[in-house]
Amino acid sequence: MKQNAALIIGLLVLGASAAFVTAQDPGRRGGPPSGPASGTSFDSAPLAKDEAEKKMLAVLDDMNSRSRGMLSVPRDDGRFLRMLVEATGAKNVVEVGTSHGYSATWIGLALQTTGGKLTTFEIDPERAKLARANFKRAGLEGVITLVEGDAHTEVPKLKETIDLLFLDADKEGYLDYLEKLLPLVRLGGLVVAHNMSARQADPRYVKAITTNPQLETLFVNLRDSGIGVTMKKR
Ligand SMILES: C[S@@+](CC[C@H](N)C(=O)[O-])C[C@H]1O[C@@H](n2cnc3c(N)ncnc32)[C@H](O)[C@@H]1O
Numbered sequence: 001m002k003q004n005a006a007l008i009i010g011l012l013v014l015g016a017s018a019a020f021v022t023a024q025d026p027g028r029r030g031g032p033p034s035g036p037a038s039g040t041s042f043d044s045a046p047l048a049k050d051e052a053e054k055k056m057l058a059v060l061d062d063m064n065s066r067s068r069g070m071l072s073v074p075r076d077d078g079r080f081l082r083m084l085v086e087a088t089g090a091k092n093v094v095e096v097g098t099s100h101g102y103s104a105t106w107i108g109l110a111l112q113t114t115g116g117k118l119t120t121f122e123i124d125p126e127r128a129k130l131a132r133a134n135f136k137r138a139g140l141e142g143v144i145t146l147v148e149g150d151a152h153t154e155v156p157k158l159k160e161t162i163d164l165l166f167l168d169a170d171k172e173g174y175l176d177y178l179e180k181l182l183p184l185v186r187l188g189g190l191v192v193a194h195n196m197s198a199r200q201a202d203p204r205y206v207k208a209i210t211t212n213p214q215l216e217t218l219f220v221n222l223r224d225s226g227i228g229v230t231m232k233k234r
Contacts, residue, residue, distance in 0.1 A: 046079060056109050059138045063102050070100045070127070073168065073194055077225060078106035081166060084190060084229075090163035091116035096151045096177050097169030098122035101131030101144075103194075107166070108140040118144045119158065121151035121169070152176055161186045168194040174205040187234040197226035 048054035064075055085107050091114055093107055098120040107118050122128040128148045135144045147154050162184045167174050196219055209217045209230045217230040
């Protein structure tokens with residue numbers, strides 16, 4: 001248990017460091033590493049350990065280059081999600097807000113290692129269609145299930161225990177998603193919320209995750225998109 005807590009704290013520190021780098025180089029969304037030219041920060045880029053990962057990273061690069069209007073997470077937020085899923089060994093991941101499937105594909109990359117699965121929700125049929133095509137070319141059809149429709153009415157149909165929940169849809173809906181899905185999140189499981197900067201976050205959601213003694217919440221990357229990482233205490 002202590003090991004898991006140390007692991008998550010380590011990941012949050014990493015996330016905060018990545019956030020610092022992104023804040024130094026806000027225009028970067030997947031381009032080559034710019035290096036520590038300013039002398040104030042380090043940079044890192046994803047490196048494939050084998051051919052399978054190389055192929056997946058190429059698909060992710062291509063998706064990122066076509067992400068205009070898709071509102072997808074920045075590359076390093078995708079990498080952070082992959083780390084959280086893979087390092088915690090998550091087997092059942094739920095995402096609300098698929099768009100064309102960029103963050104879901106990062107999560108899928110991790111799930112290939114953990115042997116887990118992702119259920120992701122998207123209300124827009126065009127985006128859902130694009131996402132399905134992207135999952136196919138990434139070889140993730142067997143790993144990711146896309147549920148098309150309004151997640152507010154669809155998520156109550158979920159019954160299985162959730163290891164990691166990622167919220168990235170309508171910001172004013174986060175509280176409703178939390179209330180509906182937190183009972184399913186396992187003890188020690190994570191709720192990760194995107195767009196938690198002061199400008200974007202719904203104060204009702206922020207209050208819910210910061211005033212509940214059963215939860216431990218940290219915010220990372222606040223100078224960029226802002227990510228809330230909440231652990232359901234054991
Ligand atoms: C910020 S984008 C998601 C980006 C995606 N997570 C990524 O990084 O690739 C938000 C998505 O949530 C979808 N959305 C908004 N309200 C929704 C709802 N009530 N149910 C399901 N999806 C919703 C939008 O259509 C949009 O595609």
